[in-house]
Amino acid sequence: MNVLRGEKISAGTAIGPLWLCERRGPLEVQAIVDVEQELSRFQGSKRNVKEQLKKMYGTAMEKVGEKKAAIFEVHQMLLEDPEFSGNIEELIRRGKTAAEQAVNQVGNELTKTFLDLNDEYMKARAADIKDIVQQLLSDLQGKKPLVMPEGKFIVAAEDITPSMALQLDKNKILGFVTTKGSSNSHGSILAKAMGVPAVVDLGYDFSEADNGKIVAVDGNKGIVYLEPQAETLAKLKAQVADEAELKASYSKLIGQPTITTKGRKIELGANIGQVSDLPAAVASDCESIGLMRSEFLYLGRETYPTEDEQFNAYKAVAEGLKGKRVIIRTMDIGADKTEKYFELSPEENPALGFRAIRICLQRPDVFKTQLRAILRASAFGKIAIMFPMITDQGEVRAAKNFLAEAKKELAAKNIPFDKNLETGIMIETPSAAVLADELAKEVDFFSIGTNDLIQYVLAADRGSGELSYLIRPNHPAVLRLIKKIIEEGHKAGIWVGICGEAAGDFSLTETFINMGIDELSVAPTKVLALRALIRSL
Amino acid sequence: MQKFTYTIKDPVGMHARPAALLVKTAMTYKAKGKLSCNNKEADLTRLIALMTLGVKQGMKVVVTFEGEDEKEATEALAKVLSSNL
Numbered sequence: 001m002n003v004l005r006g007e008k009i010s011a012g013t014a015i016g017p018l019w020l021c022e023r024r025g026p027l028e029v030q031a032i033v034d035v036e037q038e039l040s041r042f043q044g045s046k047r048n049v050k051e052q053l054k055k056m057y058g059t060a061m062e063k064v065g066e067k068k069a070a071i072f073e074v075h076q077m078l079l080e081d082p083e084f085s086g087n088i089e090e091l092i093r094r095g096k097t098a099a100e101q102a103v104n105q106v107g108n109e110l111t112k113t114f115l116d117l118n119d120e121y122m123k124a125r126a127a128d129i130k131d132i133v134q135q136l137l138s139d140l141q142g143k144k145p146l147v148m149p150e151g152k153f154i155v156a157a158e159d160i161t162p163s164m165a166l167q168l169d170k171n172k173i174l175g176f177v178t179t180k181g182s183s184n185s186h187g188s189i190l191a192k193a194m195g196v197p198a199v200v201d202l203g204y205d206f207s208e209a210d211n212g213k214i215v216a217v218d219g220n221k222g223i224v225y226l227e228p229q230a231e232t233l234a235k236l237k238a239q240v241a242d243e244a245e246l247k248a249s250y251s252k253l254i255g256q257p258t259i260t261t262k263g264r265k266i267e268l269g270a271n272i273g274q275v276s277d278l279p280a281a282v283a284s285d286c287e288s289i290g291l292m293r294s295e296f297l298y299l300g301r302e303t304y305p306t307e308d309e310q311f312n313a314y315k316a317v318a319e320g321l322k323g324k325r326v327i328i329r330t331m332d333i334g335a336d337k338t339e340k341y342f343e344l345s346p347e348e349n350p351a352l353g354f355r356a357i358r359i360c361l362q363r364p365d366v367f368k369t370q371l372r373a374i375l376r377a378s379a380f381g382k383i384a385i386m387f388p389m390i391t392d393q394g395e396v397r398a399a400k401n402f403l404a405e406a407k408k409e410l411a412a413k414n415i416p417f418d419k420n421l422e423t424g425i426m427i428e429t430p431s432a433a434v435l436a437d438e439l440a441k442e443v444d445f446f447s448i449g450t451n452d453l454i455q456y457v458l459a460a461d462r463g464s465g466e467l468s469y470l471i472r473p474n475h476p477a478v479l480r481l482i483k484k485i486i487e488e489g490h491k492a493g494i495w496v497g498i499c500g501e502a503a504g505d506f507s508l509t510e511t512f513i514n515m516g517i518d519e520l521s522v523a524p525t526k527v528l529a530l531r532a533l534i535r536s537l
Numbered sequence: 538m539q540k541f542t543y544t545i546k547d548p549v550g551m552h553a554r555p556a557a558l559l560v561k562t563a564m565t566y567k568a569k570g571k572l573s574c575n576n577k578e579a580d581l582t583r584l585i586a587l588m589t590l591g592v593k594q595g596m597k598v599v600v601t602f603e604g605e606d607e608k609e610a611t612e613a614l615a616k617v618l619s620s621n622l
Contacts, residue, residue, distance in 0.1 A: 067554075073554045074584070077560060083585040113589055121549050125588065128553070275548065303595055309546050 001229045006202035007182070008222030010191040011525060013239040014175035018215040018226070019431070020154040020206050021164050022134065038092045045139040046085060050076055052135065056163060075163075079132055084110065100140050109135030124182060131161035148172060154215050156206040160187025160407040166443030170194060175217040177224050179205055183361075186415075192280070199224050250528040253535070254285045259511060260537045268329075268531055269521030271499060275313050278320045280524040288325040290447065290521020291386075291499040292317060295337055303341055304366060310373035319379025327384045327447065327499075327521075328374050329426065330367070330399075332356040351455065356389035361398050371406035378418035386447060390425040390432050396442045413428065426499075428452040433481045440492030447521070448485055454478050475500035483515045490516060497521060504530065512536050538603045539546075539611040544595065547622045551592035555621035560584050562617050568604030570614065581614070 009451055031178050053076045060069035078084055084106060091102040107129055114126040154225055157164065158179045165187065176191045181200035189196030197219030204226075208535045216225040225232055256266040269290025270281040281289060297305045297313055317326050334355020338344050347353040360367035374385055385468035387399045400423065410417055425442075427433055428449030440446065451462065457477055460467040473479075482498070489496035497519030502508060509530065512520065547555070563570040563581035570581035574596055579586035581600070592598060600618070602610045 017579055037608065070554045070557070074557045077557050077584045081583060083583060110585065115587075119591065119593065121552060122588065122591075125553060135578045223571070301593070306544070309548075309594060312546055313548065348549060531565055 002226035004202045004204045004224040006199040006222055008202050008219055009188045009198040012197035012217050012219045013236055014197045015216045016152055016154045018172040018210050018213050019149055020156050020211050022157050038099045045136050048139045049135045081238035103136045127159050127161050131163050160365055165190045253528050253531050258531045258534050266534050267519040270524045270527055271521050275316050284527040290359045293329045294328035294331050307369045307373045311376045314374055314377035316381045318377050318383050323382055327386050329388050332388045353354045357382050357387050367402055368406050371403050375417040378421050380418040384422035386424045388426045391429050393438050427485050430457050433485050436485045440489050440494055445494050446489045446496045448498045450502035473505055481530050509533050515536045539607045540601045542597055542599050543618050545622050550594055556580050556587045558617050562613050566610035568602040568607040568610045570602045570620050572598055572600050574598040605614050
């Protein structure tokens, strides 16, 4: 048995025979006889590959739509690019190299150029170059296309390329395992879209000798077992059966209401971290976005995002949810999430430091830029706004004043926004929990941020391993506070939800419902499971 | 010569599909087009060069066209940029 560990991309368990969907082994390069002959061999293969790409584009248009088919048009252009074909011909002419070798060398150089760009998206494009190189090489070597085995299998490759993805019969794929790859690579995106288990970046070179070996993929843990022992195999087989049963029962719940057996309706939301999480959230059948973190717009860059950049992101989500509520949390920068341009001084105790709303209230320009962007997007769907890290009434009022100013500025310019936009706060500091009665009078809703609330209430750093006995959402102090927050919210006539990790802790769902919780917002992958649970309570 | 500046709004920056659209558009005109960013310059008809400029969200790119139909080319490219990037 070989135990391989990698990056988990798509959850679930799968067991089946391995199929290596690419050829491995050294190139059969012949000594070069004639430069003109090599040039014409290359041009011939280039024509053939271009024809194949045109066909793939046509197939992809029918199968997956224009947007996804575009990659094959891009491949055609890459193939024609002087920096690719031009350099290959140059190398054949000047270096008197065989066509295969020239294709390989130029391909490697370009792959390196993309990998050297400090950008995850561009790094993933190295796979596009490799894809074309592989197609050229197999045409040059006169190889027949790979034939898929009978029955279902687990696809193995160094990295899944777009042309592989298109040629694979989706009904036969149980899972994906790759030597390289990242969450941005084509295989990962495909695996997530198909909902099959996938683990990438395993660092193990699959060879032709591995073909047909039994492989078990544990996408929940990011572990791949090559030829698992009987005991491991039995355990994973049980896992596969459990998952299949659950999945069948969950898919029946799409479109069903989230309602307890006693008839209490709970709003079931999904949490998202960026615009690209939107498809997963929509597919999860969530009833709203209970938390859209806006930090991603501020991180990984050198300047503050502009109002328009933010507006476009918020608008995309508002439109994607088609009238369902999207709660956008204003930036929670600080502590471990920051960038240089914020110019924050190092702190002894960042969790208790200058962060989130505390920064916003002292930097009105930054705050109002975000507020205007959110307001403008509210004309395109149902948006609600939520302030994080609130400590007392003064902060809520100050934040609401900025919101009122932003509204005024837009109204003066006749820019449309939702005048009935709901305003809420996160309850994540002990102070806000204690003052819940006063705060409830200021806002339309509370959303309990259990992650921070737990660490603040128990005075225990959530990253500390030694304190894991303390850091738990079912600690009586935490549960009593949550109960109090819900009660105070209801007394003031506002709704109360939970958007922290605890919302997805199924052992507490019944407790929260008995306390009167109105909304629970969880990761998209947990939405249907939580609906199933609530409907059984 | 025609020239304009544009700020990239797309969160991913200059990704493959819009870059390919820019190339396709630029190729339909006789005028010679260039796009510069980060003190680097790329021929607008070269896809790999455009993709490897390192153009990201929030960055300013300068587009220039020189040649007989430079005006039309500039207008067409500005449209492609603003609706895709």
